Amino acid sequence: MGTEAVPSGSARRLRQPGWKDPRLLVGILLVVASVAGVLTLVSLQDKTVPMYVARQDISLGQKIDVSALRTIDVRLDSVQQHYLSAAQEPAADLHANSLIREGELLPLSAIGGRDPKGRKPLPVELSGELPVGVAVGTRIDLWAAERADNSTTYSEPRRLLQSVEVSSLRELDSGFGGSAGQVVELLVTDEDLPGLLSAIANEARLTLVQNPGGAAG
Numbered sequence: 270m271g272t273e274a275v276p277s278g279s280a281r282r283l284r285q286p287g288w289k290d291p292r293l294l295v296g297i298l299l300v301v302a303s304v305a306g307v308l309t310l311v312s313l314q315d316k317t318v319p320m321y322v323a324r325q326d327i328s329l330g331q332k333i334d335v336s337a338l339r340t341i342d343v344r345l346d347s348v349q350q351h352y353l354s355a356a357q358e359p360a361a362d363l364h365a366n367s368l369i370r371e372g373e374l375l376p377l378s379a380i381g382g383r384d385p386k387g388r389k390p391l392p393v394e395l396s397g398e399l400p401v402g403v404a405v406g407t408r409i410d411l412w413a414a415e416r417a418d419n420s421t422t423y424s425e426p427r428r429l430l431q432s433v434e435v436s437s438l439r440e441l442d443s444g445f446g447g448s449a450g451q452v453v454e455l456l457v458t459d460e461d462l463p464g465l466l467s468a469i470a471n472e473a474r475l476t477l478v479q480n481p482g483g484a485a486g
Contacts, residue, residue: 317342319355320374326405327369328436329456330390333359333380343374352376368406368436388456390436391465393475396450399438400479403453408432410480411455411465413473423474429464432480433457453477 321338331337340355353359353375367379393411403409411430414423437454457465468475 316346317344318349320345320349321353321355321359323369323371323373323375325371327365328390328405328454329365329367329388329434330436331365333363333365333375334361335359338375351378353380368434370406386458388434388458389462390454391457391462392437392452392454393465393469394441394450394452395475395477399451399453399477402481403435403438403477403479405435405438407435408480409435409453409455410478412476412478413468414476415468415473416471426474426476429468429475430455430457430461433461 319340320343322341324337324339327333327337335358338355338359345352363380365379366381369375369379409430409432410428411433412426413429414426416423434456435453436456437452439452441450441452
């Protein structure tokens with residue numbers, strides 16, 4: 270028996286498409302476009318930027334430098350321009366003009382070096398323990414009992430400051446491994462200074478009372 274010849278039309282249908290086949294080129298272009306679209310979508314959904322956050326509490330007036338900050342990648346979208354970017358080091362003359370808590374982003378509105386209310390941090394030494402709940406950022410009333418002349422007795426206490434903000438706290442070292450009291454840094458106005466400085470100079474007995482419902486000074 271002789272071998273039957275395969276019709277030329279069938280041979281063309283069974284032949285694998287070459288690199289110049291339009292259908293193969295269209296298929297490759299569709300795959301490339303699909304992959305590019307997926308990559309673009311993923312990059313848009315995961316667009317994070319490096320931003321500074323406070324390494325610890327930063328009180329009013331405190332200098333802001335790299336040692337007080339750490340960097341995290343966050344997605345902020347349209348509000349990114351309102352916070353301090355970590356794309357470059359902060360300026361050398363930056364100071365906080367309000368309390369910035371540990372772990373918080375740094376709002377540009379909280380940076381500059383001058384408190385909008387004109388307050389200044391003033392350290393006050395207190396003996397004994399602080400009331401429970403007093404911390405950086407809380408508001409307190411400060412009472413003073415004046416020392417009588419050449420006496421160890423004190424007059425009736427009077428309220429010296431009302432609803433002032435605590436900007437810093439630290440223990441006062443006694444020098445024998447213990448605490449001799451607390452140093453409380455208060456944000457006070459120029460109007461508050463004369464009475465407070467007079468009480469400190471005359472060794473008045475100062476007492477701090479928490480005032481959580483006090484209006485902002």
